[in-house]
Amino acid sequence: MVFNNWRIRRVGQAVFTVWAVLTLSFALVRLMPGNPMGAMLVQLEQSGMNPARARELVEARLSVRPDEPIPIAYVNYLTSTVQGDLGQSIASGEPVANEIAQALPWTLFVMSWSLCITFILGVVVGALMAYWEGGRLDVGLTSWAILMGSIPFYVLAFLLLIFLSYRFGWFPAGGKYVAGTEPGFNLPFISGVVYHAILPVISMLVASGVASLGMRGNSIRVLGSDYLRVARLRGLSDLTISSQYVARNAILPMYTTLLISIGEMFGGSVVLEQVFQYKGLGYYLYRAVNIRDYPRMMGGFMVITIAVVIALFIADMTYSMIDPRAGGSSNESY
Amino acid sequence: MTTTQSHRVQTHEPILELNDVSVTFSMDRGDSRVVDEVTLDIERNEVLGIVGESGSGKSMLASALLDAVVEPGTVSGEITFNPQDEPSVSVLALSKGDRQRFRWEQIAMVFQGAMSSFNPVRTIRTHFVETLSAHDEDIETGMERAAGILEDLYLDPERVLDSYPHELSGGMKQRALIALSLVLEPEVLVMDEPTAALDLLMQRSIIGLLEEIKTQYDLTIVFITHDLPLVADIADRVAVLYAFEIAELGPTEEILSEPAHPYTRLLLKSTPNLQAPIESMQPVDGAAPDPVNVPDGCSFHPRCPLADETCRASDPDPAAVSARHTADCHHYEAAPGAIPIEPPEMDEIQRTPSHHDAADEPLLSLDELEVHFETEQKGLGLFSDPETVNAVDGVSLDIYENDVVVLVGESGCGKTTLGKAAIGLQEPTGGAVQYRGQDIYGDGSDVDATDRFTADEIRRALQIVHQDPGSSLNPHHRISAILEAPLKQWYDDLDGNDRQSRILGLLEHVGMTPADDYIDRYPHQLSGGEQQRVALIRAMLLNPELILADEPISALDVSLRVEMMDLLIQLQETFNTSYLFVSHDLSNARYIAEKTGGRIGVVYLGELVEIGPPEQIIHDPQHPYTRALRWATPQLTYRDDRAQTPPIRTIDIPDPTDPPSGCRYHTRCPQARAVCAESVPETKPGSDAVGHDVACYRVQDDHDYWEDDPIDDADLD
Structure with missing residues (x-):
């Protein structure tokens, strides 16, 4: 009974999602009216290229040969994608895979910082609100959290740019590192990188509002539980109770939310990096959409989808490590 | 094993003295007093059963013994631990640090919800270790003691200690919780409905174990329950709680055989059991009062068949029924005559004979029925x-x-x-x-x-x-919509009025009157x-x-x-x-x-x-x-073989x-x-x-x- 094991089922699900995304992008290029191929051909022909040369170029860039039967083309597309060949960018002629590999680390850098800080901020603020439930601090922080949760991150990004960058000049208005520094492990370069990432990271912290409200709810539920009451009666120290009892149990449901928000962060990076002229994956994607650079778009979307699928997969696989009750089945009474 | 005489406490040596203990909650509707001036001595090494319906204040009384009433409730009065010997402790006056030590070292508590009394993400062992280190005990000797207690409770210490709470069955969890409460060797164990969520067989087994544990660890047990027959099996004395006060208190045998308070008598009659003829079982009419709105005089008078002017006017004090048996009732002497527990005379019992004989065709016939469920394996295999x-x-x-x-x-x-x-x-x-x-x-x-x-x-x-x-x-959905659904499905020839009248009739038939009022709820x-x-x-x-x-x-x-x-x-x-x-x-x-x-x-x-x-x-x-x-x-009888x-x-x-x-x-x-x-x-x-x-x-x-x-x-x- 192979499929009885949820882990195997879960791997299957992940593989299916990735396959579905690949297939959809294949269909997008091939079958849609006014498809990317046509669009690219027209584009090249308009720029004065002769039709035969344009067609050749399109075939090379999109890895598409129009005379190939669709099933064979589909198989070829899948194999080349799996091998890491995402075609060539129309704009630059570079392999898309290389371009993505260069842009992705910057986005990951900003994203992982925002995620970490969002999570810590959400947990701490949520726990404080729960501890003083109904008090002045709770009311104040709840309002703050709702405000944060309702501001779109790009609005905050513009505000930060206007004030902290243009008005006061504290932070740079764009770029990834200080021009002229040598990329590598040296202090000027690294501090420049951090300096340039501060505003984008802060903009993404609006997500901590929702996170802290979630944490508040979880904590209040734990605070009302019987085991907490028994723990107090047993005379455990406040530190043990707050860390091992309240926090530990309240954070559990947030773990999955954290990994799901990776998807949101990637999506958000498209607009965010445009606002800050931060040349990461999002910036790259935005440009690709603007100039109809289909190979780039497809490559970028695919990377984002696969990242989200992997994040969720990791969340599912590791949840049982932090919560002993999870893990597919119960073995009650041995 | 205890002797059967253990319920008779020879010497008067209280370990806990309660004086006018009240628990009050301030609510919008007024002050709600959920324990009302209870005065009670708990003898050393006795098992005191506290019995009451839900909402009678019994859990609050239990929490008050450890000064552990949840906020915003407040405890007033006086609770003295060890009143006759040094050091005697005034429980309600303890400082925070002293109280933290007093709880669990002197008085420990076991809750009803053993399912939820353990931190779900930590092993049982961690719970023991935490408790020991919080009270500055030596972990190693403490864990040896814990293993001993677990064994006395028929649990395999190694297996149980290394389990997470969800891996144990309800009965095991409850016993592990009892062991956890005994690990610091307390004098008093307060148990709040410790077996309510368990099966009868497990309940009875745990009760039996408690008797052994009590002797072995020299304990005083306060056993709180809604289940009078259950407590009859273990308690030396029983206190019956009604409307936040003690209605009757006495040795178990007397409470069961000659209860003096009308409430106790009615409660006994309403409890199904295996022995009394079923014709004698009757429900107690009416409902227990709300804590904000306790009736004047004797709080039981609205439900009491013996109530008269005196009962409505003045709250009875405890009256001595016998040397160690008190009842808070003006008419305790008349109660046994007015509310007989045994039916007056045994009529020829009218039992419907079985409706069927072997020749009848069965309505439903199960033949070698099997239902197998497959569960998934845990682990990485x-x-x-x-x-x-x-x-x-x-x-x-x-x-x-x-x-x-x-x-x-x-x-x-x-x-x-x-x-x-x-x-x-x-x-x-x-x-x-x-x-x-x-x-x-x-x-x-x-x-x-x-x-x-x-x-x-x-x-x-x-x-x-x-x-x-x-x-x-x-x-x-309103009640009318809920009840109309099956009629619409099956009797489409009925119109709205017919359906309505049929529903109203049935509601009245089951005693929900006025039915017009109920269908809109x-x-x-x-x-x-x-x-x-x-x-x-x-x-x-x-x-x-x-x-x-x-x-x-x-x-x-x-x-x-x-x-x-x-x-x-x-x-x-x-x-x-x-x-x-x-x-x-x-x-x-x-x-x-x-x-x-x-x-x-x-x-x-x-x-x-x-x-x-x-x-x-x-x-x-x-x-x-x-x-x-x-x-x-x-x-419901006092058993010598208990x-x-x-x-x-x-x-x-x-x-x-x-x-x-x-x-x-x-x-x-x-x-x-x-x-x-x-x-x-x-x-x-x-x-x-x-x-x-x-x-x-x-x-x-x-x-x-x-x-x-x-x-x-x-x-x-």
Whole structure:
């Protein structure tokens, strides 16, 4: 009974999602009216290229040969994608895979910082609100959290740019590192990188509002539980109770939310990096959409989808490590 | 083992003295006093039972003993620990640090919810270690002590300590919690409904263990419960709580045999048990008062048959009934005459004889029914086979028209699954269920087209009433909408007025008046008993032929149960239905089966081990498991044998994924012999009574069983 094991089922699900995304992008290029191929051909022909040369170029860039039967083309597309060949960018002629590999680390850098800080901020603020439930601090922080949760991150990004960058000049208005520094492990370069990432990271912290409200709810539920009451009666120290009892149990449901928000962060990076002229994956994607650079778009979307699928997969696989009750089945009474 | 004399406390040596202890909550509606000036001495080394209905303030009183009343409640009065010896402690005056040490080192507490008393993400061992280190005890010696206590509670220390809470069964968790409460060797153990969530057999076993533990660890136990018969098995003295005050206090024997307070007498009469004639069981009329609005004078007077002007005007003080027995009643001397506990005279008991004989065609026939569930393997093994739980295994049973069958057994024994499979809600993995000869899971091709029932007709004929009425009624629909749905479905010739009048009539019939008022309510505006009535009417409106009633009364307050059972029985007669009852309580099973002339079926690990008329099951049980259940059922009489060895060899039910070979009960059966582990006994008549069948070698006089050797530590008799 192979499929009885949820882990195997879960791997299957992940593989299916990735396959579905690949297939959809294949269909997008091939079958849609006014498809990317046509669009690219027209584009090249308009720029004065002769039709035969344009067609050749399109075939090379999109890895598409129009005379190939669709099933064979589909198989070829899948194999080349799996091998890491995402075609060539129309704009630059570079392999898309290389371009993505260069842009992705910057986005990951900003994203992982925002995620970490969002999570810590959400947990701490949520726990404080729960501890003083109904008090002045709770009311104040709840309002703050709702405000944060309702501001779109790009609005905050513009505000930060206007004030902290243009008005006061504290932070740079764009770029990834200080021009002229040598990329590598040296202090000027690294501090420049951090300096340039501060505003984008802060903009993404609006997500901590929702996170802290979630944490508040979880904590209040734990605070009302019987085991907490028994723990107090047993005379455990406040530190043990707050860390091992309240926090530990309240954070559990947030773990999955954290990994799901990776998807949101990637999506958000498209607009965010445009606002800050931060040349990461999002910036790259935005440009690709603007100039109809289909190979780039497809490559970028695919990377984002696969990242989200992997994040969720990791969340599912590791949840049982932090919560002993999870893990597919119960073995009650041995 | 304690001596039977232990309930008589010879010396007056209190370990806890309560003086005018009150617990108050400030609410918008006014101050709510949930414990009202209780004055009480708790003797050293006694077991004091505190009995009260839900909402009588008993849990608050328990928490007050440790000064652990949850915010925003406040405790006033005086609680003195160790009043006669040094150092005596005034519990309510302790500083925060002292209080933290006092709790658990001197007085420990066990809650009802053992399920939720452990941190779900930490092992049991961590809980012990934390407790020891919080009280600056040596971890190593402390853990040795913990292992010893766990062993005394019949738990395997290594296994239990390394488990997470969710990996233990309810009974194991409860015992682990008791061990945790004893790890600092406290003097007093306060137990708040410690067994309420457990099966009878486990309840009774834990009660037995408590007696041993009490002697061994030199404990004083305060045992709080709603269940008077349960506490009768362990308590030396019983305090009956009514409306936040102690109504009566005295030695267990006297409280049970000669209670002086009218409330205690009525409470005793309303409690189903195995001995008293069922005609004498009556519900207590009325409801307990709200803490904001306690009646003036004696708080019981609105429900008391003896109430007069004095009772309405003045609150009675404790009156001495005997040397150690007090009752807060103006008329305690008149109460025994006015409220007899035994019925005045035993009339010839009118019992409906069984409605069926063997020649009748059964309404529903189960044939070798099997329901197996596959569960998934834990761990990283990717290709391991799933484990199978045999929830129901080879059960054959016929239910006739106007018949009542009550299934009893421990939780997890498959009785509910069996019931659901019988009414077509759980597809069996083997065997067949026939409704008037037609397989209910088949396509009907097994009978002639003329006699065939459609799936809808079968569905309508077989109905269910769930355990929790609150979650079986749609919370967004009014009662009228809930009850109209079945009528619309099945009687489309009725117009709105007809439907309405039929519903109103039924509501009145079950005592929900004014019915006009009730039909416009939502389920949450009804009490638990009323919700269950609505659920019952909804099933009845379909005019079903069989209703599966899955523990229909276990969610209700004790004093309402008899009333509900009477209603169920009355509806059965009115509507000519059959019942398949599921219950874990032998007293309730007996009440239903005896009043309707039905049968009781005993289920163990998915098998029907004994079935028969209640007289045989209760008074002459043949299967050793039935005897164990009967032993586990609390009695209202003071038993001299209450400390006797339990008629089971192990407390815990075997793992259902790996049931024992042969007779499944042989691992716990005190009479098991070699053959029991090898082959499954077939079902044979257990006595001359019609329909009494037993699956045990002991009913076969000429079987090889009698020549075999007993296994392990089983008795030879």
